[in-house]
Structure formats: C-alpha cells, structure tokens
Amino acid sequence: MALETILSSISAVNAKFIEHAQKHLDNLTKPQGSLGRLEEFAKQIVSITENSMPSLDKKVVFTFAGDHGVADEGVSAYPKAVTHQMVLNFMNGGAGINVLARHAGADVVVVDIGVDHDFAVEGLKPAPIVGGLFISRKIVSGTRNMRKGAAMTRDEAIKCIDVGIEMANGYAKRGYKIFGTGDMGIANTTPSSAIAAVMTGKSVEEITGRGTGINDDTWKIKVQVIKDAIALNRPNPSDPVDVLSKVGGAEIGGIAGLIIGAAANRIPVIIDGFISTAGALIAYSIEPNTKDYMFAAHMSQEVGHKTILEKIGLRPILDLDLRLGEGTGAALAILVIEAGLKIYKEMATFGEAGVSEKG
C-alpha cells in the first residue's frame, strides 16, 4: 500500500529555510513586512521546496469525482446524474474550474475515482482533451448509502487514498511544482459534514450547510441523515481511515491522498473549499506534518468550513463567498501565492536600487 510506505518520508518543514527567506525579504525595497501575507506565502514555498529560488511554473488542479449512495436520501438540490454530466463539462472546458485554471495557467486533471457512470459510453479515454486530462481510477461506482451501512470498506478507503498518492507521485515526476485540490460529487457536502462532526466534536447542526442551495426542509432531512449515519456506523474519531470509509467518499479519500503525496514530494498543495478541507482533515489526522505543505485557498460560504480550517490551523487566502468546489478557489489562490513568490524573486534590494533604508 502506497499510504503506509510514504508516511515515513513526510517531515515538518525546516525553519532555517524560513529564516533565509525572511532575511532576503527584509532587504527588498519596501518597509519590512509591508507585503503581509504575500511574504508569508513566499517563505512557505521556500521552506516546502528547500530551494532558495523556487519556481511554480508547472501547476495542476486535480478534480476528484465520485458519487454518493446517500444522494438517494434526497439531501441535494441536484439529481445524481449531474456528477457525470459535470465531468463531461470539465472535459469540454466549460465549467468554472476550467475557466479559473486557464486564468491561473494551471492544467486540470479530472480523476474518476468513484463516479456511478461508465464513461466508455462517451468515449472518454485517459488522454488530454479540450478542457483537461481524464484519468480513470474508479475504486467504487458510487459509495453505498451511509444511512444504511458503511459508505466504503476500509480497503476501498485506503485504495482511494492510494489513488491520490499515485497522482502526487506521478505529477511530481512530470515536473509539476504546485498542486490544487478539487472535487465533484452530487451530495458530497453530506459526507464532508459527517466527517467534520465526527472529527471536530461539533454538533451536526453546526457544521451542516446548504450545499448547492437546499431549502429548510431538505436541510432538516440532511441533518437527520448525517445523525443516523453516524449513529449506525459509529466511526472512530481517532482512526481517520475508519471515518473516511464509513461516512466519507471516494473523492474525499483521493484528496487526502493527494495532500499526503504532495507533502512526501515537498510540493505545496492548495486546499479548495469545504469538501477538499474535509479531505485535508483526514490527511492531517493521518500525518499532522502535512499541514506545513497546505495552503487554504479560501473561506467558503459552506458553514462547516471555518470549523475544519480552525481544527487544522489554516488561515484562508481569499474570502469571496465561493461555494462551488471543483477546485475553483484553489485555482484562483494559485495566482495570489505566485504573486508572493514573484515579490520574493523579482523585487530589487535597497542596495541594487539605491534607495535609503529606514532612518
């Protein structure tokens, strides 16, 4: 299993690289610290890559797609078929993630890790098409309905994490320098809220939101479904793989694996919104040092997001009332992180520019 072998290669970042970067930043033609978080981003990239002049030229957002048996309980505003329809939209370049990834100069890789649909019908092959690259690693054809039993077996959950690790290893080898996470899966705020409730100890009501835009009645059903699923499956909060398998989802496992793989390969990984952050919480619980490699893209409108970010200890980069997922927030945040790195790499020093220092 990729998961077990890779964990030993993950360590916290080395503070000496942060100090080195700080020294350089303080010599640039600006009051010290006046570029705020942009300077923090540069320091984090230097410390992750252990490179005093890192580059982020090859960028990729992974959109993991999976279906959810719990959609049968009527927890979403959209029919389940939208998951596979949106995968086709990703491949045609017409979705939000395509637009924002193009804007950020990032590639989109769509990973079918659990969609309940045979894409052979549309002739989708593991090849680059208009909008992105389609990769088939179907571990389940949709999870099982967690209100009636475990969403996945423990073995399936580990295989999902392994898919994410495989993606990280493969794209690290291909020379990619920064990863973004993304998700597609109708009903997937339901397992994400379940994970958040189990692993943060908050009440289900506190961490359950409106997803794609459900009304009050559907929200009440959603809360009850999550409560029932937790009561029935009794996931163990101190065993993240148990939580992922019983009340999680395939794409959430893939995202967790990507983050673990990113940390092992010393590659910065930008966590998108609520579903991605649920995956990040799984990764963080498996190996807390993964946190050093994470950037939180944004503060989602989805109510439970803030709770998970606080649990991991991440401060979001953007706050734009986004709640789409797909990796859209991650794509946009790449541009802000890059801005920080460019400040670090391209600004003149006081000496070079002949500018007087602080009196």
Next chain:
Amino acid sequence: MALETILSSISAVNAKFIEHAQKHLDNLTKPQGSLGRLEEFAKQIVSITENSMPSLDKKVVFTFAGDHGVADEGVSAYPKAVTHQMVLNFMNGGAGINVLARHAGADVVVVDIGVDHDFAVEGLKPAPIVGGLFISRKIVSGTRNMRKGAAMTRDEAIKCIDVGIEMANGYAKRGYKIFGTGDMGIANTTPSSAIAAVMTGKSVEEITGRGTGINDDTWKIKVQVIKDAIALNRPNPSDPVDVLSKVGGAEIGGIAGLIIGAAANRIPVIIDGFISTAGALIAYSIEPNTKDYMFAAHMSQEVGHKTILEKIGLRPILDLDLRLGEGTGAALAILVIEAGLKIYKEMATFGEAGVSEKG
C-alpha cells in the same frame, strides 16, 4: 478646469445591465450564486461599461508620486529622499508595483505630480522605460508643511485633480479598459489620516496608524502634528477641495481626479490601500456616483483604512495584511476581478453542456 466640466457626465450605473448580467450568470453550469463575489464583479463590470460582453484586455496602474512638507515634522520612518529614489526604482522595474503589475498583465504609469526633486538630473523623460512610463505633471515641488499652513492652495489642489482627470481621459482614448490607483510619497499616511479625521468625524487617534513602521514615540508625534494641522487650517468637511488643499497632498488629488475621470469615461477603477482610499473619499464627496465605478482592492493593515471604506460603502476584495501602497493591492485585485469576468464570459450554460438543472 477639467473638474467642473466633467462632473455633469457622471451618472449612477443603470440597473438594467445588472439584471441582464444576473440572468446570464444564473444560466451557467453552477448552482446560482455559488461563485459569490466573482459574480458580483462581473455584474459591476457589465453595468459600468454598459456592454454585455466587456473586455479588460488593456490594464494600467497609475502611481502618483508627491512629497510632503509635513515630513519635516519627523512623522515617517524613512527619509524624504526615498520618494524620488522609489520613482527611479519604479522606472527600473524593481519595486513591488512593477512585480505585481507584470503578474497582472498591467502597465505601470508613474506620474510625478508633486515630487520635490528634478528628475532631469537622471535624464527621466516622458517615455516608456523598463518598468513603466514616466509622466511629468509637477503641480508642486512637495506640499508645504501643513502644521504651519495650508499644504496647497485651492488652485493647486484643483490642478492636481485635473491631472488625474487628464490621465483618465488620455488612457480611455488609448483603449485602456481598467485602471488601478497607486501612490508614492514619504509621510503620506499623515495627510491621509488628516483627511479621514476631518471627513469621517473620527478622532485622530482612531484613524492614525504606523505607516511605514513607526514606533510609539513617533506615532504620538504624528497624532499631534495632525491635530495641530487641523486646528490651524480648519478644513471645511463639506468642501472636499478645501480639505484636499489644506491637509491633503498632490498625489491624493491626482488619485481623486483619476477616479472622477474613470467614472466619466465608464471605466472601472480599482482603489488601492489607505492613501488611495483617502483620494477616493475626496472623489466620492465631490460626486457620490463615482462609487459605482470603484472596486476596493484590499483591506490594508493601516488602521484608518476600514473607516474610510465604510464611509464610502466599499467591501474590500483581498485581505492580505498589505500596507505598501504604490498600487500593489490594486494590481493584485485586477486578477480577481478579471477572474469574475472570465467566469461570466467563458463558462458553458446548462443547455450547452447538457447538465441537468436544479430538481
């Protein structure tokens, strides 16, 4: 005077363009409203330009540079010479604004509207050089020390506003589609805080910050200098040109004029941090309809910034603890606003993509 003739051509944006844009956004393959503020930005651009498919291909940040007589009072951490040294740094492409404008694909135009230095010494001519275009429109060679009298005459203040209007008109004619504001001027948080105190009614202590990074003792001096200047000059809060002339600055007037000119030309204008927002407050007080054309780039670390944003009624786009000025926040915010417009223009509709709508 450009100011008087241009005001009649500024009107509030037409709500019918916002409705038109909303209808299109609601037909794109995402839950309605799920791209949050990105959708708001697109609607605002459509309503400003009165164009259902606008483009932001030509972008420019104007960095207005001016010196301040009040620097003699020891209110800044840096010597006054840094203003002109930084102008040279802008022209060599080594400053923060150069890096971030390049990142955003925007040009930088540096306007000497009040620097106490003869750039002929360095052979700077009104021509494009490495980092930006240098334009000489020197209205004053530094303002006078406002602790001893009015910083500028009323005529000088109006001429500064006219320079900003001239820039807006000229760059509108050259086909530029979006403007950013920026400033350079050692000690210029002092007049900006004075403007904020006079025009918002807050105490000087509440709206005076640390600027480039002054210590407690210097902060106390700065507060006293601002109080003295207001007591001596008695600027009239209901006469923004009076406030600008007595306790303002040349670059603040240029920024106010640029915003007025942007509104008259139906061009969106991104307001940078504290100094730019003081200029925006002058513009807004002269003509409140200018607000419809403004985007607030970010929430500055400078303490008075929030107060002015609230007074105008602007919500900042980014929150990255920036406090450099120059137009750095505006440059970065351009990328986020562009993201919103690209969502609007490039995403597929439900019909085009064959994706099922909300059940």
